[in-house]
Amino acid sequence: MSIQQTDTEVTLSIGDKASLTVLLYGATVTSWKKSSQEQLFLSQGAILNGTKAVRGGIPLVFPVFGKPTDHEATSKLPQHGFARTSTWQFLGKTNEVPGEKISVQFGLGPEDISDEAKSQWGFDFTLVYTVTLTLDSLTTSLNVENTDSRPWDFNVLFHTYFKIPEIDDVAVTGLTAVRVADKVLKSSYVEQTEKVTFNGEVDRVYASATQPVSIESKGTPVFHIERSAELKDVVVWNPWTEKAEGMADFQPKSAFHQMVCVECGSVAEWNKLNPGSQWTGFQTIKSLL
Ligand code: TA6
Numbered sequence: 001m002s003i004q005q006t007d008t009e010v011t012l013s014i015g016d017k018a019s020l021t022v023l024l025y026g027a028t029v030t031s032w033k034k035s036s037q038e039q040l041f042l043s044q045g046a047i048l049n050g051t052k053a054v055r056g057g058i059p060l061v062f063p064v065f066g067k068p069t070d071h072e073a074t075s076k077l078p079q080h081g082f083a084r085t086s087t088w089q090f091l092g093k094t095n096e097v098p099g100e101k102i103s104v105q106f107g108l109g110p111e112d113i114s115d116e117a118k119s120q121w122g123f124d125f126t127l128v129y130t131v132t133l134t135l136d137s138l139t140t141s142l143n144v145e146n147t148d149s150r151p152w153d154f155n156v157l158f159h160t161y162f163k164i165p166e167i168d169d170v171a172v173t174g175l176t177a178v179r180v181a182d183k184v185l186k187s188s189y190v191e192q193t194e195k196v197t198f199n200g201e202v203d204r205v206y207a208s209a210t211q212p213v214s215i216e217s218k219g220t221p222v223f224h225i226e227r228s229a230e231l232k233d234v235v236v237w238n239p240w241t242e243k244a245e246g247m248a249d250f251q252p253k254s255a256f257h258q259m260v261c262v263e264c265g266s267v268a269e270w271n272k273l274n275p276g277s278q279w280t281g282f283q284t285i286k287s288l289l
Contacts, residue, residue, distance in 0.1 A: 045251030157265025
């Protein structure tokens with residue numbers, strides 16, 4: 001059976017060659033397996049009962065990235081917005097090539113979010129999230145529509161937690177010469193290195209990164225990420241020891257060694273959407289091992 005659905009999640013499978021699980025809460029991809037090998041990091045302390053954003057997988061960030069203090073319209077929203085903490089509608093299968101590919105969609109509108117979220121943002125919108133699984137790739141695509149009579153601004157980001165063997169051996173490539181807002185160093189600079197490596201907390205927004213990005217382990221590419229031009233920015237994050245200690249749902253604490261976040265989105269600037277207009281951005285992650 002290529003699609004199985006429960007009250008809380010949808011699982012896609014292509015024989016025993018690939019599978020994917022999406023929690024309706026946040027439309028959060030919580031598992032992506034290629035040949036039974038898990039590709040995404042999911043904290044052992046992740047809360048999956050719909051009471052907190054999932055610590056791992058691919059949480060969806062919308063309509064705001066982080067918690068900006070200089071943007072009135074989103075200033076009352078929680079960090080990273082309401083999309084990852086709302087229960088989405090499963091809209092069904094949109095495409096299937098038996099044995100090769102399967103696509104499903106999820107939807108979110110004002111009727112699906114809490115009264116609190118409505119009061120915190122207050123605009124009409126429609127999100128349609130398309131997830132496509134193939135034998136060696138995962139594509140996530142988000143269509144954003146302004147169904148309000150007023151224009152509004154948004155950020156969007158696929159907050160992807162990749163599972164990797166050991167962070168000490170990992171490098172992220174494709175970010176050379178890109179402008180960086182470094183939240184750890186509290187500075188901005190242009191990335192000089194060909195390979196972004198990790199020997200402490202990393203929390204950076206790479207703005208207008210035009211090249212595809214890869215994740216290497218011991219010099220061997222393990223993930224390759226292509227994205228549409230709308231997803232101009234790439235966030236790179238590893239919490240390391242101290243921040244891992246500070247997150248109750250990050251377990252075990254040493255698990256920062258087995259994860260890296262490489263997050264495609266549009267977060268460095270606000271995207272303005274006029275009434276009736278739509279915006280679509282997608283990423284395709286290829287697992288190379
Ligand atoms: O994407 C990186 C980041 O913005 C970090 O600053 C860190 O806050 C991370 O997201 C996780 O945020 P969360 O709200 O899920 O704890």
